[in-house]
Amino acid sequence: xARIMDGTVSARRxxxxxxxxxxxxxxxxxxxPGLATVLIGDDPASEVYVRxxxxxxxxxxxxxxxxxLPGDIGQDExxxxxxxLAANPDVSGILLQLPVPAHLDAEALLARIxxxxxxxxxxxxxxxxxxxxxxxxxxxxxxxxxxxxQDHQVALxxxxxxxxxxSVLVGRPMVQLLTEQDATVTLCHSRTRDLDQxxxxxxxxxxxxxxxxxxxxxxxxxxxxxxxxxxxxxxHGLRGDVDYDRVAGVAGRITPVPGGVGPMTIAMLLANTxxxxxxxxxxxx
Ligand code: NAD
Numbered sequence: 001x002a003r004i005m006d007g008t009v010s011a012r013r014x015x016x017x018x019x020x021x022x023x024x025x026x027x028x029x030x031x032x033p034g035l036a037t038v039l040i041g042d043d044p045a046s047e048v049y050v051r052x053x054x055x056x057x058x059x060x061x062x063x064x065x066x067x068x069l070p071g072d073i074g075q076d077e078x079x080x081x082x083x084x085l086a087a088n089p090d091v092s093g094i095l096l097q098l099p100v101p102a103h104l105d106a107e108a109l110l111a112r113i114x115x116x117x118x119x120x121x122x123x124x125x126x127x128x129x130x131x132x133x134x135x136x137x138x139x140x141x142x143x144x145x146x147x148x149x150q151d152h153q154v155a156l157x158x159x160x161x162x163x164x165x166x167s168v169l170v171g172r173p174m175v176q177l178l179t180e181q182d183a184t185v186t187l188c189h190s191r192t193r194d195l196d197q198x199x200x201x202x203x204x205x206x207x208x209x210x211x212x213x214x215x216x217x218x219x220x221x222x223x224x225x226x227x228x229x230x231x232x233x234x235x236h237g238l239r240g241d242v243d244y245d246r247v248a249g250v251a252g253r254i255t256p257v258p259g260g261v262g263p264m265t266i267a268m269l270l271a272n273t274x275x276x277x278x279x280x281x282x283x284x285x
Contacts, residue, residue, distance in 0.1 A: 001248050001249055002226070002247070002248045002249075002250075002251040002252055002253055002254040003252065003253045003254075004253075004254060004255075004256055005148055005149075005152050005225075005227070005253050005254065005255045005260065006256070006259060006260075007144075007148055007255060007256075007259055007260040007261055007262060007263045007264050008259050008263050009151075010147060010148050010151045010263075010264060010267070011144075011263035011264050011266070011267040012267075013151070014147065014264070014267035014268065014270070014271055015056065015059070015060055015267050015270060017271075018060045018267075018270045018271055018274050019059070019060045019061055021274055021278075022060055022061040022062060022274060023061060025277070025278070025281070025283070026061070030277075030281045030283070031063075031090065031281075032061055032062055032063050032277075033062045033063070033092040033093070033273050033274055033276070033277030034062060034063035034064075034065045034090050034091050034092050034093070034277075035053070035054075035057045035062055035063070035064065035065065035091075035092065035093045035095065035119065035269075035273045036065040036066070036067065036085045036088075036091045036093065036094045036095070037050050037053055037054055037057075037064075037065075037066050037067070037095045037097060038067045038069065038078075038081065038082070038085070038094065038095065038096045038097060039066070039067070039068050039069070039097045040069045040070075040071060040073060040078065040097070040100050040101060040104065041069075041070070041071030041100075041101050042071060043099075046097050046099075049097065050066070050097050052266060053095065053266055053269060054066055056266045056267075056269070056270055057269075057270060057273065060270050060274075062092075062270070062273060062274075063090065065085075065090065065091055067081055067085075069081065071101050072101075073104075075103075075104055075105060075108070075109070078100075078104060078109055079108075079109065079112055082094065082096070082109060082112040082113060083112060085117075086112065086113065086114050086117060089280075091117065092117065092119075092273055092276045092277035092280060093117050093118075093119030093272065093273040093276045093277075094113045094117045094118070094119070095119055095120050095269070096109055096110060096113065096120070098122075107124075110122060110123045110124070111123060111124055111125075115129065115136060115137070116276060116279065116280065117276055118136075118137050119137055119140075119269055119272040119273045119276055120137075120139065120140060120269070120272075121136070121137045121138045121139035121140065121143070121173070121272065122139055122168070122169065126138075126139075127168070127173070130173055130176050130177070131176060133180065137272045137275065137276060138173065138177060138268075138272070139169065139170075139173040140264075140265045140266075140268040140269045140272065141169065141170050141174075141208075141229060141261065141264070141265045141268075142170055142173045142174040142177050143177065143268045143271075143272075144261060144264025144265050144267065144268045145174060145177075145206060145227055145229065145261055145264065146177050146178070146181065147264060147267075147268065148227070148255070148260075148261065148264050149204070149225070149227070152225075152253060154204060154225050154253070156178060156181040156182065156183045156204070157181065157182040157183070158182060158183070158184065159183050159184065159203050159204055160183075160184050160186070160201055160202055160203045160204070161178050161183040161184065161185050161186070161202055161203065161204040161205075161206065162185075162186045162187075162188060162198060162199050162201065162202035162204075162205050162206070163175050163178070163185060163186070163187050163188065163206045163208070164188045164189070164192075164195070164199065164205070164206070164207045164208065164209045164214070164215070164241070165188075165189065165207070165208035165209045165210070165229075166187055166189040167208065167210075170208040170229055171187065171189070171208050174206055174208065175187050178206075183204070186198060186201070186202070190209075195214075195219065196216075196218045196219040199215065199219035199220065200218070200219060200220065200221050201221065202221060202224055203221065203224055203225065204224065204225045204227070205219070205220060205221075205224055205225070205226045205227065206227045206229065207226070207227065207228050207229060207230060207240070207241040207242055208229035208230065208241070209230065209241050210230060210241065211230070211241055212230065212232045212234065212239055212240070212241065213239070213241070213242070213243045214230075214241045214242070215228075215241060215242045215243060215247060216243045216246055216247065217243070217246045217247055217249065217250045220247050220250045220251050221250075222250055222252075223251070223252035224250075224251050224252060225251065225252060225253040225254075226242055226247055226251045226253070226254045226255070227254075227255050227260070227261060228240035228241055228242040228244070228254070228255050228256075228257050228260060228261065229241070229261045230242070230257065231257060231258075231262060238257055238258045239257055240255075240257030240260070242254070242257075244256065244257065
């Protein structure tokens with residue numbers, strides 16, 4: 001049966017690397033990196049996500065510069081807050097928690113975050129840099145998948161990798177990051193014909209479809225590495241897009257849900273914030 005790729009272990013390692021680097025920065029007289037989280041309104045799930053990000057940021061020795069804005073705030077007022085954070089030298093990274101209330105234009109707001117401070121890697125400028133293979137801050141969840149694979153010595157160069165899902169948040173940047181690692185990438189989505197057969201070709205299968213249990217044992221090549229990005233609250237607890245119990249009998253390595261990709265996402269947010277701060281301090285090109 002498959003070996004488990006434990007994301008909590010990798011995430012802890014990333015977080016402690018970040019904390020060590022932050023301590024070195026401050027000992028050398030640089031200000032600690034600062035993460036500005038912007039939360040609009042009172043969506044309970046978003047509040048939990050933002051709280052977890054702020055805690056992780058403080059635990060790594062970074063400054064937590066949170067802004068909570070009322071749910072009925074206007075587009076121009078949010079834009080003014082983002083512009084102020086963009087100009088503020090204490091702010092290394094800006095994270096606009098999505099989704100924003102429906103009366104706001106999320107894309108226009110994201111576009112105000114300068115690429116140098118875009119620690120979520122989701123603005124048009126960052127997406128363009130990734131698409132064109134230029135340096136930049138990369139989206140946290142797919143970057144976390146790459147780091148998890150690297151930590152488990154999963155070779156990517158020349159490897160047949162299939163990604164299921166083409167979202168702007170996960171699937172598309174995942175394909176580009178894998179391409180950057182010289183993988184041979186196939187992208188599947190809701191219109192793919194014979195999903196199981198295409199997935200079975202993969203030596204590494206990354207699933208971000210948002211459909212509980214979509215991937216069963218027939219979609220997995222024996223010995224393949226299976227990464228499950230999906231998260232679903234079910235009556236049996238958190239579950240992924242992969243039918244874990246049955247796929248674990250076929251795969252060579254597999255990520256659990258919870259405790260796989262999830263913890264990597266926040267860890268990579270911290271890594272991005274550190275990287276942004278180092279570039280701004282002139283410590284990195
Ligand atoms: P999304 O709904 O935006 O995109 C889903 C994609 O999957 C679409 O491109 C669609 O074409 C494809 N798809 C849907 N049904 C399919 C099917 N039957 N066969 C093949 N492809 C299909 O979702 P998303 O934002 O990319 O998130 C995907 C999942 O990952 C969700 O469960 C989400 O909760 C989870 N997620 C987890 C993290 C994390 O930190 N672990 C981060 C982001 C998202």
